[in-house]
Amino acid sequence: MAAGTDVLNPPAPARRRGKATRRARDERRLAYMLCAPAVVVMLAVTAYPILYAVWLSLRRADLRFPAQSAFVGLANYVTVLRSGLWWQAVANTVIITVVSVAIELVFGMAIALVMHRALIGRTAVRTAVLIPYGIITVVAAFSWRFAWTPSLGYLPRWLHLNGDPLTAHASSLAIIILAEVWKTTPFMSLLLLAGLALVSNELLEAARVDGATAWQRFTNVILPVMKPAILVAVLFRVMDAFRIFDNIFILTQGSNSTQSVSILGYDQLFVGLNLGIGSAMSVLIFVMIAIIGFGFIKGFGAAAPGMDTER
Amino acid sequence: MSVSGEKRALWGLTDIVVIALALVPVVWIVSLSLKTPATLTDGAFFPQHPSFINYRGIFHTTLFTRSFLNSIGIAVITTVVSVILAAMAAYAVARLDFRGKQLLVGASLVVAIFPLISLVSPIFKLWLRLHLYDTWPGLILPYLTFSLPLAIYTLSAFFREIPWELEQAAQMDGATPFQAFVRVIAPLAAPGVFTTAILVFIFAWNEFLFAISLTSTDAARTVPAALAFFTGSSQFEQPTGSIAAAAVVVTIPIVLLVLVFQRRIVAGLTAGAVKG
Structure with missing residues (x-):
């Protein structure tokens, strides 16, 4: 009914002074009323908890020793930043993020080109790639785990592997990256497909007439036009990959030093029950994500999606 | 039209590769779910004797x-x-x-x-x-x-x-x-x-x-x-x-x-x- 009531009072093309201000005020009030519920829900579950996390991170708060709770300043941060475990998790997270997003960008672009230009079977391809996008990450991770488990799966047999690849550090990381790439390449390719739609056929045709090879057309015509779409896709995926949790939880549970920062934080909070240390990690993860986001927007000029809603 | 036919075949092949890559893990978990406890560890991609025993199990x-x-x-x-x-x-x-x-x-x-x-x-x-x-x-x-x-x-x-x-x-x-x-x-x-x-x-x-x-x-x-x-x-x-x-x-x-x-x-x- 929100839209219905506004009909009585549509944004007028011709505004007279007195009426216009009242109308503008009414419009603003309606806008606030419409946005209020969403804003309240978003703030309630983020603003207070993150402040609470900051507060917890400054305290010794170990649920196993509740009597020893006390304000400890930045001691938890010092502990975390001095721990090899933390830096191992940061390194894993960075490796997984960089490698998987790089691979996804290449495959995503290839799949986007297939979906865009294929003479036949476009619908079939689009439908098929939506399956990895939609499937529950935990389900996909189980499928990969079973596929790689020697007594169970088909992959060790096909690849003639000795031993269990999920019990060694490097091969575990590789499998985590594989699972991540399989699951999220479709998302990347759909965002790229949207950018590809902006490339004009006339421009491509003109380049072809001028004798540009397919590769030249791709690098000199298609890529520049697609740059904004590529940056948005990479930004989204980097942010998302940096939070990786589900795949690792199912594939290795973080064993063999395959923890990501999120897995490590979870272990501190829910297994170690050390809320102080866990919260310090949480805050550090938040800060890292924020730095990455700002870096992208400032450094590469990636338009933050939605920041330009006013046309 | 032979060029077009060739092109179609090439695109068809590309399509099949993409679709296969997208679906293999899904097909695998389906086959696993249809294996009986006895054949679960046979390592075959497809179940030899498909059975719904696992489904009956979880719904119980x-x-x-x-x-x-x-x-x-x-x-x-x-x-x-x-x-x-x-x-x-x-x-x-x-x-x-x-x-x-x-x-x-x-x-x-x-x-x-x-x-x-x-x-x-x-x-x-x-x-x-x-x-x-x-x-x-x-x-x-x-x-x-x-x-x-x-x-x-x-x-x-x-x-x-x-x-x-x-x-x-x-x-x-x-x-x-x-x-x-x-x-x-x-x-x-x-x-x-x-x-x-x-x-x-x-x-x-x-x-x-x-x-x-x-x-x-x-x-x-x-x-x-x-x-x-x-x-x-x-x-x-x-x-x-x-x-x-x-x-x-x-x-x-x-x-x-x-x-x-x-x-x-x-x-x-x-x-x-x-x-x-």
Whole structure:
């Protein structure tokens, strides 16, 4: 009914002074009323908890020793930043993020080109790639785990592997990256497909007439036009990959030093029950994500999606 | 036309490769779910003697059926509420002029990239105090929070494309504001709303970190969380077959959504990306 009531009072093309201000005020009030519920829900579950996390991170708060709770300043941060475990998790997270997003960008672009230009079977391809996008990450991770488990799966047999690849550090990381790439390449390719739609056929045709090879057309015509779409896709995926949790939880549970920062934080909070240390990690993860986001927007000029809603 | 035929064959081959890569892990978990305990470890890609024994097993335990119901209920409620709240906000963003619009959009972007792990322990402690721990609302609330940015973003992209002048035109022709909304605007907005609903549903259906952190029993545990703690249909059985079967059952709704609404999902995911 929100839209219905506004009909009585549509944004007028011709505004007279007195009426216009009242109308503008009414419009603003309606806008606030419409946005209020969403804003309240978003703030309630983020603003207070993150402040609470900051507060917890400054305290010794170990649920196993509740009597020893006390304000400890930045001691938890010092502990975390001095721990090899933390830096191992940061390194894993960075490796997984960089490698998987790089691979996804290449495959995503290839799949986007297939979906865009294929003479036949476009619908079939689009439908098929939506399956990895939609499937529950935990389900996909189980499928990969079973596929790689020697007594169970088909992959060790096909690849003639000795031993269990999920019990060694490097091969575990590789499998985590594989699972991540399989699951999220479709998302990347759909965002790229949207950018590809902006490339004009006339421009491509003109380049072809001028004798540009397919590769030249791709690098000199298609890529520049697609740059904004590529940056948005990479930004989204980097942010998302940096939070990786589900795949690792199912594939290795973080064993063999395959923890990501999120897995490590979870272990501190829910297994170690050390809320102080866990919260310090949480805050550090938040800060890292924020730095990455700002870096992208400032450094590469990636338009933050939605920041330009006013046309 | 031989060139064209060759080209078609090449494209057909490319299509098949892409489709195969997309589907192999899904086919694998289906075959695993159809294997009997005796052939489970034979390492074959396809089951030699397909059997539904694993499916019968999981539907005989409340462990799975309960979490399946939780998943459906929580995802559906999240979807409905999120889309209603987001539609209101998106209407304001797309159509009204107000101070703080940039702030709203910026804030929802921040929520969208929020690392969930940073919030689980404070929410966990808060939920214990508010008696929301291990309840449906305890999961629905954070799911709303983290689906709203996506929903507002997608919906406002769709709403901007609606020719709102039609509404006035209908009123000019004698329709009441309500009629104008129901007959003219609602049908135009429906595809965007529907698409957004699908994306929110997929998000809520998929979520895992909150699901394992904020639940402890089958009162609110959703399927992804239940899968992680699965112990098999009986205590002495390896849970692999049961996990595979449960995984297939919860994948069916997603496959149906994708098959029926492929175009809408693509449209939704790409709605705001281009303008970027």
